[in-house]
Amino acid sequence: QKEVEQNSGPLSVPEGAIASLNCTYSDRVSQSFFWYRQYSGKSPELIMSIYSNGDKEDGRFTAQLNKASQYVSLLIRDSQPSDSATYLCAVHDSGSRLTFGEGTQLTVNP
Amino acid sequence: GAVVSQHPSWVICKSGTSVKIECRSLDFQATTMFWYRQFPKQSLMLMATSNEGSKATYEQGVEKDKFLINHASLTLSTLTVTSAHPEDSSFYICSGTGAEGGTETQYFGPGTRLLVL
Numbered sequence: 001q002k003e004v005e006q007n008s009g010p011l012s013v014p015e016g017a018i019a020s021l022n023c024t025y026s027d028r029v030s031q032s033f034f035w036y037r038q039y040s041g042k043s044p045e046l047i048m049s050i051y052s053n054g055d056k057e058d059g060r061f062t063a064q065l066n067k068a069s070q071y072v073s074l075l076i077r078d079s080q081p082s083d084s085a086t087y088l089c090a091v092h093d094s095g096s097r098l099t100f101g102e103g104t105q106l107t108v109n110p
Numbered sequence: 111g112a113v114v115s116q117h118p119s120w121v122i123c124k125s126g127t128s129v130k131i132e133c134r135s136l137d138f139q140a141t142t143m144f145w146y147r148q149f150p151k152q153s154l155m156l157m158a159t160s161n162e163g164s165k166a167t168y169e170q171g172v173e174k175d176k177f178l179i180n181h182a183s184l185t186l187s188t189l190t191v192t193s194a195h196p197e198d199s200s201f202y203i204c205s206g207t208g209a210e211g212g213t214e215t216q217y218f219g220p221g222t223r224l225l226v227l
Binding site for chain 2: 032034036042043044045046049088090092096097098099100101102103
């Protein structure tokens with residue numbers, strides 16, 4: 001089992017829709033979770049971090065964390081074509097290293 | 111805030127030569143820096159963890175004598191790819207950790223694309 005798994009893509013949504021990205025992790029002691037966005041040919045850019053169970057909202061982005069289910073998700077409301085990118089879920093291990101999922105490629109169609 | 115720079119952004123070299131990549135934290139002190147490698151269509155793979163003033167910790171399968179890492183100050187880490195070969199061609203990305211709300215967050219540099227001919 002992979003340490004961090006993301007829902008297989010690619011994911012395609014129409015402009016204005018909600019995009020839902022999911023991630024599960026295997027290490028129960030993980031406490032810090034991150035979503036990064038990576039445009040083609042660019043390095044990852046931090047979108048959201050979440051540390052506590054529940055929802056965390058930042059503009060059009062909402063991260064959800066459920067430690068009991070070892071599940072973290074990212075919702076993008078009112079999706080825009082500029083949101084088209086690969087979204088990487090990352091989990092901190094006990095040594096502050098990040099373990100990344102394989103990424104979900106999102107395409108928002110105008 | 112939390113800006114990390116890398117230099118160069120692109121490098122093309124001949125097989126057998128060495129290439130040095132610099133990673134700088136511009137507006138924060140990064141006690142820990144990480145070096146990643148990313149091949150096309152794949153996720154980031156951690157190569158090594160670098161703490162200021164001490165030897166880097168390499169991930170399994172990464173040759174420490176081939177990928178030399180120096181973290182001489184809280185704002186600068188360097189990765190030297192020695193005797194580069196075409197299979198070393200990749201996208202190399204560094205990150206530095208900065209505290210956000212008491213928890214360390216990794217901020218990534220823009221990456222260095224290496225092509226070995």
